[in-house]
Amino acid sequence: MARPAKKILNDPKNVVAEMIEGLVLANDGRVAKLPKHNALVRTDLPDSKVALLIGGGSGHEPLFHGFVGRNLGDGAACGQVFAAPSPDTIVEAAKAVHRGKGVLFLYGNYAGDNMNFDMAAEMLEEDEGITVRTVRVTDDVAAAPPERTHDRRGIAGDVYMIKITGGAASELDTLDEVERVARKAVANLRSMAVAVAAGSIPETGKLTFELADDEIEIGMGAHGEAGVYRQKLASADSVADQMMEQILADLPFRRGDEIALMINNLGATTMMEMLIVNRRIRQICDREGISVHRTDVGTWVTTQEMAGFSITLLKLDDELKHYLDLPAESVGYSRM
């Protein structure tokens, strides 16, 4: 069912530039934009640290560029709407955050991001002598079976990855160590989304997918990539049950495990619905003997006005817990 997109914009061609301008101002001086590129960098970056560069397409705000700040990303390279940033933007952002100890690239596993960040990494190593390591977020269990995690895309798990890796990059002294922590986190991270209604692309006004008024799609990707199954609208408990069954079986999460739990709004779902889902998830966790160390319910990884939510579980150990619990400050995510 097509409906015209209803958004309050200026010239749709300028959405990214104008969004970034507003985002910089919302940081109250803690973040600056590079003069010629859509890239943001912390203004209070310490002199000697491993640098964490995050990035990806725009249109998912506050991801990624809203997560630049203390114990989070040191900088972000922003692409156009739903499109990876170009290699030259990534290179300039990396040079701006580099403090002599190398740069870790952290982003969602999509073909466009992989190619552009890889091209940038090659340019940085060959032309600038800057060491780059790459960790791709692959938390979406709906995207590929467990034996092909390298084919899985990154969704709301990006937030926990930025949080933990950002903390590790603040405290650990070498790129190797920061990479090790990030790899451990991504190996223990699983998510799944359910779509209720499509968002639209600002530049065209077109919906990213078609979904009937009485249908939902479990496992749908952040850009409207098809999920695992489409079904009639169902109760919060039954949708949570289906999603949790797949997430829990995938790692698998086991009795005695301790987790961080995130319920993320894809754009237009109400807090009320997400809290009702949270209630059910906790019933399931209690039944399965899984304890929840911390809960995040909110809006971090969106696709415009897409309706639906995702559930993310991260299995914790003492080290991951430490970095996850460090205070963080940014427009998109703050927690003391």
Place this chain on the structure above:
Amino acid sequence: MSETLDTAGATAMLRAVAQAVIDQTDVLTDADLAIGDGDHGVGMRRGFEATLEALQSPPDTVEAAFKAAGTAIMSQTGGAAGAIFGTFFRSGAKAFAGRDAVDGASFAAFLETGLEAVLKRGGVTEGQKTIIDALAPAARAARAAAGGSLADVTAAAAQGALDGVEATRAMIATTGKARSLGERSIGHPDPGAISVSLILVAARDFVAAA
């Protein structure tokens, strides 16, 4: 109809190609909405608008003209398309190194060199429902026609690309954002392959009219 294109002619051809892609933005958007996220059209438009701008200052050589187009696409299209089409033009440009004109043989070499670089960058092979499925048959058709005129070679390349686009309808996407559609991607042509055909059809039409 001229047999070769000098630097000014090659630049004019690239401008015609850019305009043709820009004019088909909606076609590409709709094709991408069917199996991807719908950003391919606006991305290609951004890249080729930047190409038109970059080519306003006349390049010194054919190689420089193709490289300028690729650099503009790489930095302004973004996404997978920016990396792939940028790599295609930038690397393909090397086939014109030291040449002062585009002829049939060098156009075929351009397609082959560009294809090789894209294969390396994208890590994909033929049959995965990507731009490779238009680019590879176009390069083969151009090679088969490479003994002929530039018009023969561009016509063969365009037909190879168009046939390739049709063939992508029957393919199942196994990479990129359409991957998760699996069998549901059958019946839809690949948007990136369509872009290859738009580029090569525009090149053919430019050469035929030149």
